[in-house]
Amino acid sequence: MGAMFPIMVDLRGKRCVVIGGGRIAERKIRSLLEAGGDQLVVVSLQHTTELERLAAIGSIRIRRREYIEEDLLDARFVFAATDNPSVNARVLNDCKKRGILVNMAEHADQGDFAVPAVVRRGDLVLSVSTSGSSPAMAIQIRKELERRYGEAYAEGIARLGALRAHVQEVEPDPESRKRLLREASLEMEERMLHSQYDFIPEEDPAEWLNRIRIAASRRHEE
Ligand SMILES: C[C@@]1(CC(=O)O)C2=NC(=C\c3[nH]c(c(CCC(=O)O)c3CC(=O)O)Cc3[nH]c(c(CC(=O)O)c3CCC(=O)O)/C=C3\N/C(=C\2)[C@@H](CCC(=O)O)[C@]3(C)CC(=O)O)/[C@H]1CCC(=O)O
Numbered sequence: 319m320g321a322m323f324p325i326m327v328d329l330r331g332k333r334c335v336v337i338g339g340g341r342i343a344e345r346k347i348r349s350l351l352e353a354g355g356d357q358l359v360v361v362s363l364q365h366t367t368e369l370e371r372l373a374a375i376g377s378i379r380i381r382r383r384e385y386i387e388e389d390l391l392d393a394r395f396v397f398a399a400t401d402n403p404s405v406n407a408r409v410l411n412d413c414k415k416r417g418i419l420v421n422m423a424e425h426a427d428q429g430d431f432a433v434p435a436v437v438r439r440g441d442l443v444l445s446v447s448t449s450g451s452s453p454a455m456a457i458q459i460r461k462e463l464e465r466r467y468g469e470a471y472a473e474g475i476a477r478l479g480a481l482r483a484h485v486q487e488v489e490p491d492p493e494s495r496k497r498l499l500r501e502a503s504l505e506m507e508e509r510m511l512h513s514q515y516d517f518i519p520e521e522d523p524a525e526w527l528n529r530i531r532i533a534a535s536r537r538h539e540e
């Protein structure tokens with residue numbers, strides 16, 4: 319299929335409608351919830367027990383009937399995930415007509431977007447897509463990334479975020495900022511590798527910045 323544009327979307331307040339209530343619909347809902355989706359609607363006569371549970375606790379809304387075009391009102395993202403190809407095709411056409419982005423679980427190349435395999439480590443998000451060519455390979459690579467980028471990355475990235483905020487406050491020169499932030503990220507990566515992703519000692523951003531300044535100027539002299 320043609321080249322696709324990967325982006326990160328803030329789902330808060332954006333209605334996402336999943337048509338179908340089976341295994342695939344449940345997987346889409348799960349990843350939408352993990353991504354912070356708070357306006358999630360599922361349309362189907364039958365639902366998995368997990369979808370029923372999520373509706374009971376108010377995480378999603380269920381429309382207990384077959385798909386009708388009105389289901390698309392106010393929708394920003396739609397997932398056609400029924401086991402009926404003609405229903406999925408109808409959803410696709412209705413979305414195209416209305417300019418709503420649609421995902422086709424059956425055929426990535428028919429829809430507007432494909433869903434990648436994802437590893438989340440706090441703010442670090444690694445997503446893998448083969449643009450629909452080999453979901454099995456996407457899953458395989460996702461598993462490799464899970465092993466390579468352990469849980470400690472969540473903490474590491476959070477600390478780099480705090481350091482960046484501090485650097486933006488105290489360092490006016492954009493070139494130095496860039497150099498310091500690169501140095502910090504290199505150092506963080508090395509610490510996580512050597513500690514085998516174990517505990518990384520807490521450090522004040524100001525202290526850390528001092529250490530980084532020395533390391534960066536040493537590297538500069540070399
Ligand atoms: C990543 C993930 C995200 C998600 O779905 O949320 C995802 N598929 C996942 C699982 C999975 N998919 C398949 C199996 C069966 C066994 C196996 O192959 O292992 C399993 C495993 C299982 O079901 O347990 C087979 C399969 N997948 C598609 C078809 C239809 C076709 O190709 O026509 C068939 C053939 C059906 C058949 O085999 O008959 C289509 C798509 N699957 C995509 C994504 C999109 C393209 C992604 C890409 O290429 O980058 C796309 C186009 C749909 C879309 O965009 O929604 C999620 C893994 C989450 C994770 O574990 O990380």
Ligand SMILES: NC(=O)c1ccc[n+]([C@@H]2O[C@H](COP(=O)([O-])OP(=O)(O)OC[C@H]3O[C@@H](n4cnc5c(N)ncnc54)[C@H](O)[C@@H]3O)[C@@H](O)[C@H]2O)c1
Nearest residue numbers: 338339340341342343361362364384385399400401405423
């Ligand atoms: N994305 C992927 O990774 C992937 C993997 C395997 C299969 N698929 C495809 O995804 C589709 C769904 O698979 P599944 O395993 O979830 O099927 P499933 O049988 O578990 O669920 C199908 C769901 O569609 C609902 N449905 C049927 N007609 C409907 C209508 N008119 N309106 C609303 N809902 C309707 C049913 O009630 C049911 O809840 C299949 O077409 C399959 O080819 C995708």
